[in-house]
Each structure stands twice: as structure tokens, then as C-alpha cells.
Amino acid sequence: MLDALALEPIATSREMPSQNRTVLYSDGWTAYTGAFLFDSDSSALIGEHVGSDFTQRLLQVFLGIPWATTLFQARAAKRVAESQVQSRRRAIGKLGDQSVEDLQARLAETRRKIADGTARDQALAKLASAKAKFSELSLKVSGLQTAIFVLSSEISAGEDGLIQKKRVLLACEEELAASKFLGRLNPTCCPRCTQTFTENRLNQERLSGDCSVCLSPVQAESAVDYEALKETTKKDIKKSEKLLSAVKSKSVEFAAELVKTRADLDATAEEVAKLSGRGTALEEQTLCLEAARIEGILEAVTKLVGSDTGEEAAVAVLAAATDEAKRMVEASAEAILERSSELICGLLTRLGMKDVERVVLKRNASIEIHKGGGKSTFTKLSAGERLRVRIATIISLLQASEQSGVGRHPGLLIIDSPAKEEMADANVEEMLGALSELSKDVNVQLFVAFRGTKRALEHFEEERCLLAKAGTTLW
Structure with missing residues (x-):
């Protein structure tokens, strides 16, 4: 057409x-x-x-x-040549800071590992290490759980004992206050009917020691030193509170450590499962893929270096031709x-x-x-x-x-x-x-x-x- x-x-x-x-x-x-x-x-x-x-x-x-066809041809050829130059640069750029000799050494090392079974040994060593770490962490978790349980029991017993001591202190304070107040009373009438006691009855209390109100013998002052008991109980309460606070702090510390250890245990369990599932065959396959990748890079670079047909020089020529054709087209x-x-x-x-x-x-x-x-x-x-x-x-x-x-x-x-x-x-x-x-x-x-x-x-x-x-x- x-x-x-x-x-x-x-x-x-x-x-x-x-x-x-x-x-x-x-x-x-x-x-x-x-x-x-x-x-x-x-x-x-x-x-x-x-x-x-x-x-x-x-x-x-x-x-x-005029010159329009020449412009289109030169511009298209220039783009193709630029693409070839860029392709060469990208392939060579894959080497990074490595030389061809470095890649050849890596390839030889990878092949050696495949041949002598280093990959299998390394995989088994990784798996054994992960299992040992899992066992260690499992024991640590059990120990922490036991310690936290014991501390919880101690905290519960300590709180109960502290409550009892505070009750004793309160009783001492009440008894001390009552004895001081009631011991100073000297009744002259009946507290129920307000009938005044006779002088004989009051003298009788002084002589016989019987209470003028209920006629019972008046007890001597208690032999218990409530003031000393009060001070001793206060000291015991303060000591118990300090000890209870220390036990609670230790319990919180153990709880935080238990959370962290459980997280480490879960991560180790995943690692064990991953290593167990992968097996040594996959380690060898990974090495084989790495060797194939290095071989591909070496082959591509070798071909590019050996088949340099002067595209960069062609780009310069085609760029000049494109510019000249464009100038002619614009003028025409x-x-x-x-x-x-x-x-x-x-x-x-x-x-x-x-x-x-x-x-x-x-x-x-x-x-x-x-x-x-x-x-x-x-x-x-x-x-x-x-x-x-x-x-x-x-x-x-x-x-x-x-x-x-x-x-x-x-x-x-x-x-x-x-x-x-x-x-x-x-x-x-x-x-x-x-x-x-x-x-x-x-x-x-x-x-x-x-x-x-x-x-x-x-x-x-x-x-x-x-x-x-x-x-x-x-x-």
C-alpha cells in the first residue's frame, strides 16, 4: 500500500x-x-x-x-543507540564496587559450600541452637511463673498480717484511752437513779476497796503496759509495710520479665518452626540460585565488554545529525x-x-x-x-x-x-x-x-x- x-x-x-x-x-x-x-x-x-x-x-x-525524513530516521536511530548505551551501563552498574575478580571469587566460594555440605552443617547448627534457646527460655518462663506465684502468696499473707497488727494497735489505743478516762472517775451517786451514796458507803469503798456503785472489789491497775505495746506495734507495722512494698516491687519486676521472656520464647518458637520447615535442601537451593545469579552477571558483563561496537560514539554522531537535520527542517x-x-x-x-x-x-x-x-x-x-x-x-x-x-x-x-x-x-x-x-x-x-x-x-x-x-x- x-x-x-x-x-x-x-x-x-x-x-x-x-x-x-x-x-x-x-x-x-x-x-x-x-x-x-x-x-x-x-x-x-x-x-x-x-x-x-x-x-x-x-x-x-x-x-x-526537505530533511524531515532524515530528521525522523536520525532521531529514531539515536534513541536506539542511547538505549543500548544505557543497557550496557545498567549491566555494568550491577557490579557496584565489586570487580569481576571479586564476583569470580564469590562464585568459587559458593560452589565450594555446595560441594562440601557447608550449607547442611550450618542449617543443622542453626536449628540446634534455636532449639537449645527455646528450652532455656521455657525453663525461665516456668521459673518466673513459680516465683510470681510464691510472691503473690507472700503478699496476700503479708497484707493479712498487716491488717491484724493494725487492729492490735487500734485496740491498744482504745484500751489506753479508756483506762485513763475511767480510772479518774469518783462517783457520788448511782448512775441509774441518781440516788446519792451515803457517807458510810463512800467510806466503806475507801476501807474495803469495794466499788460504791456495784459493791464489787475495785481491780488494781492493769499489769499490761499499753503504752509500750502501742509503740512496739507501730514499729512492727512500719517494718511489715516496708517488707510488703519490697515484695510487691519484686513481683512487678518478675511480671515484666515474664512478658519479655514469653515474647522471646514465641519468636524462638517461630524460628525453630521456620528452620525445621526449610530443611537443608532449601539452603542448598539458595546457594545454587546465588551461584546462578553471579554467573549471569559475569556472563552479561563479559559479553558487553567483549561486544562493544561503539554505541557511545554512534550516539554523538546521531545527536549531531539530529541537530543538523532539525535546523534544516526549521529553515525549510x-x-x-x-x-x-x-x-x-x-x-x-x-x-x-x-x-x-x-x-x-x-x-x-x-x-x-x-x-x-x-x-x-x-x-x-x-x-x-x-x-x-x-x-x-x-x-x-x-x-x-x-x-x-x-x-x-x-x-x-x-x-x-x-x-x-x-x-x-x-x-x-x-x-x-x-x-x-x-x-x-x-x-x-x-x-x-x-x-x-x-x-x-x-x-x-x-x-x-x-x-x-x-x-x-x-x-
């Missing part, structure tokens, strides 16, 4: 992350369809994608700017783009956009529309305005390339539904008239599909029109 359309392949490149490289390829004829087919649904000036590198390449189909495109911008501005006025003052078409396939004293871009226009700008751009580019004699467009355009948006019938008719004139001035074949008034067909010969009336199909 490229030969049939008299088009050249578009050189470009594509990154392939899965292979960690960039490849060079050429777009086929299907990539050019954006330069042939235009409808009102696209938001791009040319093609289907806004601001892409491919859109800029499609612009060359219309303009045929300036006059063509300026002429195309003038044609677009005039055609937009004919298509109903009367307020357009100036149009600037850029090499990156973007366009500036100066209208009504302001400046607008293609994407900020209404849908109907975008359609008119696209069609005007197509026609103007073909006219400009025809006038300059450098155009590469094969002369095939398909315009779908130009009246789909809010264009007035008069504007549609004027646009179709412009397309009809284009077909006379430029060697181009047009296919236009639309719904509109029959008057719009006056610009075309009847045998070139395929019509469908209401209720019927076109094909």
Missing part, C-alpha cells in the same frame, strides 16, 4: 520495558490514515492524537518538508508554514468564521487562531469551529504543497459528516464549494459524506453524487 500511495515508511522507535531496550521500526500505511480521513469527532488538528510526535510526522505528509518549514497559515486564514473566513484575523500554523501541528482581538488554540474552539479549522487546514496544506511542489500527500481525502456540528447550511454549501474548487486546482480525489440540502450539491456533477432519499439506504 505504501508503494500504491507513493508514500515512504515513517522511521520511529518504541521502548520495550519487558526487554529493557528500545527497538527501531517503521510505521506502515495504516499509520497514514489520519492524513486521509477527517471527521467531526477528533480533537486533533491532524490525525487522532493531540500533541504527539506522530502528529508532527503526519504534517510532513502534507508539507513534504518556515516559508511553507507561513504560506499555509495565510491560506487557512482566508479559507476560514469563507467557511463562516468572519472574525478570524490571523492564523499561525506551527511545525508541531498546533495552531493559533487570532480572532476578535484575542488569541485561541485549537482545543479551545467549539466543535463546529474545530471542524471548519480542520477542513480549512487540510485544503490549505494541499494548496501550499501543490504551489511549492514539495507535497507528498497521495491526493486522497475522506471527509465524514462536515455538517454534523452547528455549521449553518450556507457555510456548509460554501465549504463544499471550496472543496469543489480544490479538486480543480489540486490533483486530489475527495470523498465527502454528509446530510444536507440538495442545493449543496450544485457544486458537483450529478454523476459524481450518490444520494439516498428519506426512508432509503445509501448502499
